[in-house]
Amino acid sequence: MKWLVVAFVACILVVGVYSADESVEWCYHDPSCNDTTWPTIVPKFCNGSRQSPINIVSADATADANLTNFTFTQFDNTSALAEIINTGKTVKVNLRSGVRISGGGLPEPYDSLQFHLHWGNGSSTRGSEHTVNGKSYPMEMHIVNVKSSHNLNTTLAVNDSTGLAALGFFLEVDTSLPSNQPSSWRTLTSYLNNITLSGNVSSITNEISLDDLLTGVNRSKYYRYLGSLTTPSCNEAVVWTVFKEPIKISSNLVDLFSTILHINTTDASPLMVNVFRNVQESQPVTTQAREETSDSPKACASLGLLALSLVLGKS
Ligand SMILES: *[C@@H]1O[C@H](CO)[C@@H](O)[C@H](O)[C@H]1NC(C)=O
Ligand SMILES: *[C@@H]1O[C@H](CO)[C@@H](O)[C@H](O)[C@H]1NC(C)=O
Ligand SMILES: *[C@@H]1O[C@H](CO)[C@@H](O)[C@H](O)[C@H]1NC(C)=O
C-alpha cells in the first residue's frame, strides 16, 4: 500500500502524467479515507512532525533577512499553461517547461511543474488549507516547484527535505467586484465545463499567464516554513511560501468549482467539494525583516533607552 501511495504522488507531480487507477487509496469526502485516516494509511509520512497545512500566527512569525524578493521566470508568458486536468481530487494545470522561481531565500532555483487548487463548498465556506490567525479563505492556489538540481525527478525531490518549493496563494471573495472577475480567472474557469469528470483533460488555448492569475498580490510579502505535501503520501519535502495578500475574485467564479466537477468518472459520482486538509501541528514561521522607518522598532528601542537613561540618571 505504501508503494501505491508513493507512486500516486509521483504521478500527480510529474508533468503531463495522469493515472485514474490509484484514487481508491485516500479521499476527502468519506470517513473511511478522509484526512483523519491519512496518518494510519501512510504512517511513515502523514504521521510525521512537519506536516502541512498549518495555522500561521502572524505575531509569532520571526524576521529573517534571508527572505529576499523572488525572481519569477516566464510567469508573464501567456503560453505557459499547457493543460487542465480533473484528477478526481483537484483541478490541476500542468505548466510548460521553462517556468521557474529563484531568490526568495530558496537554496537554488526551482522549476515550476503545475498548480492546483483547494476549495470548500461554495464561496462562503472554508476552503483554504493554510489559515492565518485562525482565518480561512474560500480557496487556495498551490504552485508546485521542484529543485532544479533534481532535473524534474520528483522521486528524488520527495526524498529531499527541501526538494520541493510550494507557493500558496489565498483567494478571497471581493463583493465589490462584478461577476466573472478577474478576467484571467473567468478564462481559467471556462475550462471547468470540459473537465467535469475525473480523468478529463483539456488543452489550454486561451492566453493566460501566471502573472494574470496572481493579479493584485504583492509577492514581496510572504510567510516561510518547512512542511510537507498536503496530500498522501505527505512527504516532508516542501519549503512553503504563503503569500500574505489574497487574490481577489468574484463569488460566482468560486462557486463554479464546487458545482461542476465530479470526483469519479460518472455524473452520478459526488461533486468535488471540501478538497482541503485540516491544519496540522504548528511549525516555526519566518517572514521578511521589517523595514526600518522612523517609527519602527529601532526608533522605539532608542526611546526605551532614553527612558531608561532618564530613570537611571534620576536615581
Ligand atoms: C472524517 O472521518 C472521521 C472518521 O474517520 C470522521 O469522524 C469525520 O467526521 C470525517 N470528517 C469529515 C469532514 O467527513
Ligand atoms: C503517530 O505518531 C504518534 C507519536 O508521534 C503515535 O503515538 C501514534 O501512534 C502514531 N500513529 C500512527 C497511526 O502511526
Ligand atoms: C541566512 O542565510 C545564511 C547563508 O545561507 C545562513 O547561514 C543563515 O543561517 C540564514 N539565516 C536564517 C535565519 O535562516
Ligand SMILES: *[C@@H]1O[C@H](CO)[C@@H](O)[C@H](O)[C@H]1NC(C)=O
Ligand atoms: C513562452 O512559452 C512558450 C512555451 O513554452 C515558448 O515556446 C516561448 O518561447 C515562451 N516565450 C518567451 C518570450 O519566452
Ligand SMILES: *[C@@H]1O[C@H](CO)[C@@H](O)[C@H](O)[C@H]1NC(C)=O
Ligand atoms: C454543499 O452545498 C450544497 C448547497 O449548499 C449542499 O446541497 C450540499 O449538501 C453541500 N455538500 C456537502 C458535502 O456539504
Ligand SMILES: *[C@@H]1O[C@H](CO)[C@@H](O)[C@H](O)[C@H]1NC(C)=O
Ligand atoms: C529518478 O531518480 C531515481 C533515483 O535515482 C531513478 O531510479 C529514476 O529512474 C528517476 N526517474 C526518472 C523519471 O528519471
Ligand SMILES: *[C@@H]1O[C@H](CO)[C@@H](O)[C@H](O)[C@H]1NC(C)=O
Ligand atoms: C533518500 O535520501 C537518503 C538520504 O537523505 C538516501 O540515503 C537515499 O538513498 C535516498 N533515496 C532515494 C530513493 O533517493
Ligand SMILES: *[C@@H]1O[C@H](CO)[C@@H](O)[C@H](O)[C@H]1NC(C)=O
Ligand atoms: C470545450 O470542449 C468543446 C467541445 O470539444 C470545445 O468546442 C470548446 O472549445 C472547449 N472549451 C474550452 C474552454 O476549451
Ligand SMILES: *[C@@H]1O[C@H](CO)[C@@H](O)[C@H](O)[C@H]1NC(C)=O
Ligand atoms: C471525460 O471522462 C469520461 C469518463 O472517463 C469520458 O467518457 C469522456 O469522454 C471524457 N470527456 C472528455 C471531453 O475528455
Ligand SMILES: *[C@@H]1O[C@H](CO)[C@@H](O)[C@H](O)[C@H]1NC(C)=O
Ligand atoms: C510591496 O511590498 C513591499 C514591501 O512591503 C513594498 O516595499 C512595495 O512598495 C509594495 N509594492 C507595491 C506595488 O505595493
Ligand SMILES: *[C@@H]1O[C@H](CO)[C@@H](O)[C@H](O)[C@H]1NC(C)=O
Ligand atoms: C522587492 O520588491 C518590491 C516590489 O514588490 C520593491 O518595492 C522592493 O524594493 C524590493 N526589495 C528589494 C530589496 O529589492
Ligand SMILES: *[C@@H]1O[C@H](CO)[C@@H](O)[C@H](O)[C@H]1NC(C)=O
Ligand atoms: C469510482 O468508480 C469506480 C467504478 O464505479 C469505483 O470502483 C471506484 O471505487 C470509484 N472511485 C472513487 C474514488 O470513488
Ligand SMILES: [Zn+2]
Ligand atoms: Zn495543494
